[in-house]
Amino acid sequence: MNHFSVSSLKTFARCPREFHYRYDLGLESLEKGLDLEFGLFTHFYLQTRFAGFDFKDSIGAAQVNTPLSDYWLAIAKVVLEEYENLQDIGAHYQPEVVEGSFELTIGKYRYKGTIDLLANRGGEYVLVDHKTTKSKDLSAFMDYRTFDPQLQLYAYACEHFFKKPVRKMYYNVIRRPLLKQKNIEHFPQFLERIRDNIQSGGYFAEIPVETNDLLQYQAICDLNEYADMIEMGHRPRNAASCRSFGRACDFVPVCSGEVENPELASDLYQVRVRK
Ligand code: SF4
Numbered sequence: 694m695n696h697f698s699v700s701s702l703k704t705f706a707r708c709p710r711e712f713h714y715r716y717d718l719g720l721e722s723l724e725k726g727l728d729l730e731f732g733l734f735t736h737f738y739l740q741t742r743f744a745g746f747d748f749k750d751s752i753g754a755a756q757v758n759t760p761l762s763d764y765w766l767a768i769a770k771v772v773l774e775e776y777e778n779l780q781d782i783g784a785h786y787q788p789e790v791v792e793g794s795f796e797l798t799i800g801k802y803r804y805k806g807t808i809d810l811l812a813n814r815g816g817e818y819v820l821v822d823h824k825t826t827k828s829k830d831l832s833a834f835m836d837y838r839t840f841d842p843q844l845q846l847y848a849y850a851c852e853h854f855f856k857k858p859v860r861k862m863y864y865n866v867i868r869r870p871l872l873k874q875k876n877i878e879h880f881p882q883f884l885e886r887i888r889d890n891i892q893s894g895g896y897f898a899e900i901p902v903e904t905n906d907l908l909q910y911q912a913i914c915d916l917n918e919y920a921d922m923i924e925m926g927h928r929p930r931n932a933a934s935c936r937s938f939g940r941a942c943d944f945v946p947v948c949s950g951e952v953e954n955p956e957l958a959s960d961l962y963q964v965r966v967r968k
Contacts, residue, residue, distance in 0.1 A: 695924065696796075699806035702919045703843045708931040712923070714944050720955055720962040722943035729940075731869045732825040733759040734769055736809075739823050739865070743788045743810050748777060768870060771884050775891040776867060780899075786812035786821065795854040799913055802920045808847045809865075811857055820844070820851055820862040822902075827869045831898055833937070834864050838902040845912030848904040862902040868895070 705712040714720045725733075737759045741751040752770060761769055776782070790811040797804050810821040822844055824834065838844075844862055852858040872890060874883040890896075935942050946952040946961065955962050 695801075695920065696803045696805060697916075697920050697923070699804055699843050699846055699916070702804075702916050702923075705919045705923055706842065706915070707937070708934040708942070709922070709928045710930040710948065711934070711942060711944055713928040714947065714955060715965075717928075718956060719965045720944075721965045723961060723963055724943075726940070727765070728825075728827060728869070730759070730761060731765065731769065734761050734765075735773070735825050735867055736823050738769075738773055740792050740809070742782070743786070743791045743812075745788075748774070767880070767884060768887060771887050772867065772870065772891065772896065775888060776897055779892075780897055786810065786814055786819070788812050789818065789857060790855055793855060795850045797850055797854055800917055802917065804846060804916065806843070806847060806850065808850065808855075811851055811855060811859065814861075817861065818851065818857045818859045820848055820859045820904075821865050822847070822862070824864050824866045825869060826866060827871055829868070829895055831866060831900065834866060834898075834900050838864065838900060841902065842912035842915045844902055845904060845909045846916060849909045849913065860904060862904050864898070864900040864902060866898040866900060868897070870896070 701712065701716050704715055734755045737755040738751050741754045742748070746754065752766075752773065756766060760766075788810060790808065792807055792809065793811060794807045795805065808820060809823045812819055812821060826834075848859050848862060870887050870890065872883075872887055874880065878886070930948055935945055935948070942948075943962075944955065946958075947955045952958045952961065956964075
């Protein structure tokens with residue numbers, strides 16, 4: 694039986710050619726880019742924080758695992774302090790499962806994935822998926838949420854693997870500040886300006902994502918079809934996906950013809966060690 698990670702199928706749904714580079718060839722970009730670094734740091738922070746560690750230890754753990762430069766570490770601390778103040782996470786969610794991995798056989802395929810957070814809120818289970826963005830415009834998340842097969846499969850896994858059925862899901866969105874330090878401004882003043890800007894709103898959002906049996910069934914059908922297409926060897930490009938959520942695909946140089954063979958472009962890509 695073939696195994697698929699849900700994130701690989703999500704990549705295939707976004708662009709089959711990107712799936713080919715990432716999963717057939719195992720390539721990953723050497724250049725992470727600030728957006729991804731900030732996203733990984735924030736994700737690790739939230740994972741550690743919801744696992745029960747305090748703010749300082751969670752920041753420290755994130756910095757060890759997904760390090761930022763000193764400049765961005767100071768900014769991330771301000772963002773996450775304000776996240777704690779404004780979102781009141783302790784009151785919001787009582788964690789039940791943090792970074793919970795699952796494997797499920799559905800039809801002829803076995804799917805594996807990792808949920809960010811399954812929590813109890815007000816006596817009911819809610820599923821939370823952490824997201825970071827640099828865009829003020831959250832409409833991309835709003836548009837996408839109805840068709841997010843990953844989250845629907847995670848909801849299915851909550852019921853059938855973790856035995857905690859959810860009927861409410863949320864994107865927990867944190868925005869990276871784009872403010873620039875002015876010439877006349879000392880760094881602590883700059884950080885305070887960021888703090889003021891965050892307090893004026895628009896940096897954090899909890900976007901509800903609907904789930905029910907029909908939506909989960911449709912998502913599973915989609916995932917099965919993606920898996921079928923992978924097996925059949927379909928790998929077309931999808932130009933509509935070259936830039937999404939404000940970020941360019943790592944493989945633009947390859948698809949645009951600048952790089953002829955990504956497997957030989959060792960200054961741009963490395964082969965991921967398969968687990
Ligand atoms: S650059 Fe565009 S077409 Fe090429 S792999 Fe990435 S998303 Fe697909």
